[in-house]
Amino acid sequence: MASSAAAPRARLSPPAPAVRPPRKRGRSPPASRSTSSWRASTENAPPREHLSRWQAPERAPGRVWRQFHPPQPALPSSRRWVSSEDASTSSSGDACTIMSYNILADYNARNHPDLYRGVPWDAMRWDSRMRLIIREISHWDPDLVCLQEVDRFQDIAAGMKSRGYEGIYQRRTGDTRDGCAMFWKSKRLRLLEEDSIDFSEFNLRNNVAQICVFELNGTQKLVLGNIHVLFNPKRGDVKLGQIRLLLEKANALSEKWDEIPIVLAGDFNSTPDSAIYKFLSTMKLNISLHDRRQLSGFDSSEFDLYELCSSLKYRWSDEEVRNATGYSNVMVAEHPLKLSSSYANLKGNSNNRGLHGEPLATSFHKKFLGTVDYLWYTHGLECSRVLDTFPIGVLRRTRCLPTRENGSDHLPIVAEFAFTQSVEDDSEEVDESEQDDESEQELGTTQHVYISSDAESH
Secondary structure, X not given: OHHHHHOOOHHHOOOOOOOOOOOOOOOOOXXXXXXXXXXXXXXXXXXXXXXXXXXXXXXXXXXXEOXXXXXXXXXXXXXXXXXXXXOOOOOHHHEEEEEEEEOOOHXXXXXXXXXXXXXXXXXXXXXXXXXXXXXXXXXXXXXXXXXXXXXXXXXXXXXXXXXXXXXXXXXXXXXXXXXXXXXXEXXXXXXXXXXXXXXXXXXXXXXXXXXXXXXXXXXXXXXXXXXXXXXXOOOHHHHHHHHHHHHHHHHHHHHHOOOOOEEEEEEOOOOOOOHHHHHHHHOEEEHHHXXXXXXXXXXXXXXXXXXXXXXXXXXXXXXXXXXXXXXXXOOEEEOOOOOEEHHXXXXXXXXXXXXXXXXXOOEXXXXXXXXXXXXXXXXXXXXXXXXXXXXXXXXXXXXXXXXXXXXXXXXXXXEEEEEOOOOOOOOOOOOOOOOXXXXXXXXXXXXXXXXXXXXXXX
């Protein structure tokens, strides 16, 4: 028994190692292979024509699938100047160029991705956009620069300093991160007085404005205002109140310095066919004739957002009236400045100008295509030329801004102002009658496209 027990039995012997069948895709690698060798290789890589559909933004967890979009068309590389035919410039040394530019805060760009669908991710990176913004400013070489939506002031200031500019910054209050900034060429201009407005002190949200007095070439002086008005279309009372305060304070500063001329720059978040534009250009507005939610021209009634009973349509609370006019029992908002719009005063091409003479568009993203940026000025100055914008069709082909060649969702606007030899006595009377011509409110409705949003900070 012992010998037979010791005899090997083939049927109980361990089978010879079998060749393992190839594992199905997605299972763990065989134990005999090292983990480091289990990686994607070039032989398993997807075809190159598909690689452009995969994008890996910085710090994104893994790969991100983006819907394929054709390449974003670029805007033309240059814009043309439109000059006045009858500007009586006193001398070339008494003229200065002023730029207004909403540069799209990095914080807002990252937190409102729905506005920039279709823009390549690298075109939205701050380092890329910053270089384009500085290059744009440097190319047009303005004497004074008013920027809005600035949340990385030190980055911009460093680039501007190397180009001979000095600057100041006013950040918004509250939880917001951006603000307004002014820069000026230190060799030509000297800052004489600096002031600002924190609108939260007047219960008008947390926007800010800057108001400064500059001296040009040691002789001429002017007041320069820079503002970024509240976006929220429903709060026309707040928008109007912010603008009214800016005009009042700019006028006071002008009178303090012997009635020197004024230039007001900024993103007014109001379209040329709006009641707020009418207020700026005519010095007064009867708010009882208007719905506060449509004062800025962002009329979304076509989306059935404002279908209200007619008896409620123009109802204003005491607080809203006080925001708009400064007094709870006064329904007419007024300001002391006779303002002219630099672009509206110089005739442009019908392809890029609207019925009011303003550009058809200074801003373009997925929910808005239209004009909200302006350069207003008073007597004592003449606008000798403006940098025209792009035709509306050219802008539409980009699908939205920014692009790889344009660093913001706004276009910079630039105007050259000449100091007049003498300030003529303004004898024209402002029409005191307030008429709400419905046909006038309908003018330029094709000038902008707006899709409502409840966002208030952008």
